[in-house]
Amino acid sequence: MTETVTYELYYWPSIPGRGEYVRLALEDAGARYVDVAREPHGMAAMQKMLRGDGARPRPFAPPFLKAGDLVIAQTAAILHWLAPRLGLVGASDADRLAAHQLQLTIADLVAEAHDVHHPIASSLYYDDQKPEAARTAEHFIKDRIPKYMTYFEDVLVHSGGDHLVGKTTSYVDLSLMNTLDGLRYAFPHAMARFEPRIPRTVALAAAVAARPRLAAYLASPRRLPFDQHGIFRHYPELDPP
Amino acid sequence: MTETVTYELYYWPSIPGRGEYVRLALEDAGARYVDVAREPHGMAAMQKMLRGDGARPRPFAPPFLKAGDLVIAQTAAILHWLAPRLGLVGASDADRLAAHQLQLTIADLVAEAHDVHHPIASSLYYDDQKPEAARTAEHFIKDRIPKYMTYFEDVLVHSGGDHLVGKTTSYVDLSLMNTLDGLRYAFPHAMARFEPRIPRTVALAAAVAARPRLAAYLASPRRLPFDQHGIFRHYPELDPP
Numbered sequence: 001m002t003e004t005v006t007y008e009l010y011y012w013p014s015i016p017g018r019g020e021y022v023r024l025a026l027e028d029a030g031a032r033y034v035d036v037a038r039e040p041h042g043m044a045a046m047q048k049m050l051r052g053d054g055a056r057p058r059p060f061a062p063p064f065l066k067a068g069d070l071v072i073a074q075t076a077a078i079l080h081w082l083a084p085r086l087g088l089v090g091a092s093d094a095d096r097l098a099a100h101q102l103q104l105t106i107a108d109l110v111a112e113a114h115d116v117h118h119p120i121a122s123s124l125y126y127d128d129q130k131p132e133a134a135r136t137a138e139h140f141i142k143d144r145i146p147k148y149m150t151y152f153e154d155v156l157v158h159s160g161g162d163h164l165v166g167k168t169t170s171y172v173d174l175s176l177m178n179t180l181d182g183l184r185y186a187f188p189h190a191m192a193r194f195e196p197r198i199p200r201t202v203a204l205a206a207a208v209a210a211r212p213r214l215a216a217y218l219a220s221p222r223r224l225p226f227d228q229h230g231i232f233r234h235y236p237e238l239d240p241p
Numbered sequence: 242m243t244e245t246v247t248y249e250l251y252y253w254p255s256i257p258g259r260g261e262y263v264r265l266a267l268e269d270a271g272a273r274y275v276d277v278a279r280e281p282h283g284m285a286a287m288q289k290m291l292r293g294d295g296a297r298p299r300p301f302a303p304p305f306l307k308a309g310d311l312v313i314a315q316t317a318a319i320l321h322w323l324a325p326r327l328g329l330v331g332a333s334d335a336d337r338l339a340a341h342q343l344q345l346t347i348a349d350l351v352a353e354a355h356d357v358h359h360p361i362a363s364s365l366y367y368d369d370q371k372p373e374a375a376r377t378a379e380h381f382i383k384d385r386i387p388k389y390m391t392y393f394e395d396v397l398v399h400s401g402g403d404h405l406v407g408k409t410t411s412y413v414d415l416s417l418m419n420t421l422d423g424l425r426y427a428f429p430h431a432m433a434r435f436e437p438r439i440p441r442t443v444a445l446a447a448a449v450a451a452r453p454r455l456a457a458y459l460a461s462p463r464r465l466p467f468d469q470h471g472i473f474r475h476y477p478e479l480d481p482p
Contacts, residue, residue, distance in 0.1 A: 052395070052399065056339075056396070056399050056400070057339055057342070057343060057396045057399070057400070057405070057406070058395070058396070058399075059342075060342075060346045060349075060389075060392050070334075070335065070338070072338055072342060073342045073346075074341070074342040074345040074346065076317075076345065077338065077341050077342045077345055080341075081338060093311075094311065097311070097313055097318065097322060098297075098298050100315070100318050100321075101298070101300075101301075101313060101314045101315040101318045102298060104315040104317065104318055105301045105314075105315065108301075108352070111349070111352060115356065115360075119356075119360045119361060119373065119377070120360060120373065120376045120377050120380065121376075121377065121380035121381075121384070123380060123384050124380070132360065132361065132373050132376075135361045135362070135373075136360070136361050136362065139361065139362035139364060139365070140362075143362070143364050148301075151301050154293070154299070155297070155298045155299070158293065158297050158298070158299075159297070159298070164298070165298070
């Protein structure tokens, strides 16, 4: 299924962030791609595209993917376009639509997970919004993680198999694995308490991470670690025991 | 271009919210649709679908669209699927992808506009997060409205015409009009100061609102007003003169 084009992924070079969702699909499929901003002069190339020196409409923000003349921004749009070419979604319109709406719901969760440590403004430091972040984290742990993650668990329960969509692994399985990983990194105490409620999700994530190409990728230096600069951040004060 | 299927739109019956983006496309195309939750027993029908008694995967949240056996959730996914059927996007893959990524960027702005009045948690009342909202609003007005809206203005400037994508009106033109409308409602003082910087957007919004079917819709009781319960809310204290 893999085409012979070399994909160009553009994303911030030092965090997994939203780019990781695209990277996981490319890696799992064994696709040829360049992680542009991690190459020499790559940041300059990315900034040039963001200024509009490449295709139009210019991307609003990374990640974006270049494939031949096509430039696609927005993580979920990239995956919706890319996955059929990588064999990472079923062939039917119904499967593709189901996967896309699930990925968009993951995107909503990812945005909320970011806003836990930046509830007032992305342009401010965490240190400038710590009391607000503490309140936000309490609600995120109590309400939002359960709401989103039991939803995906329910989708798994009713999918009639071991995958979110269809009978084989799709990119949303990879995305759910990465999201669970991120939540575990950011909120280890909360997730240790919560995970018994989502056994199918936990099993899916383990199965995805054991796929040969993904296991090799996850153990490689290409996999960037979560840290205090990305979307999923661990601040102990936001995750009380 | 319009198919003969009757679409079923499911959305909260008392606010324009995210459902409005779908409604505008349906109205502009003169499509046959039922606004289910505004009909007798419609809320019960919507709740049933949200519980998973309809198609799988069940929607995470409204809006969702039912077309025959297909149920599609997530505003941007609905429009991506619906627009070619309504003649509200160009036929090429490049146009469809460009429109989709712009709609997803509008969705990001809409989520941020909501979080201005609910920076800590959606589950709390505005009154429980007023000081935080005041800080968030300051940054939203100073940084985020300009960042997003000058982006769309720039897309218009470089589109080679009077539309965001292609040479004719697409659903993202409708969506940008509605978003400008919402921002004007929520932040009248800030927008009065800011709008001189986005003349093409202002002209596009006026042209869209004057399209015969949309003008008739906007003047009809089907068009729900913005109010203090939706996504775009006007709290005078968040929009100082």
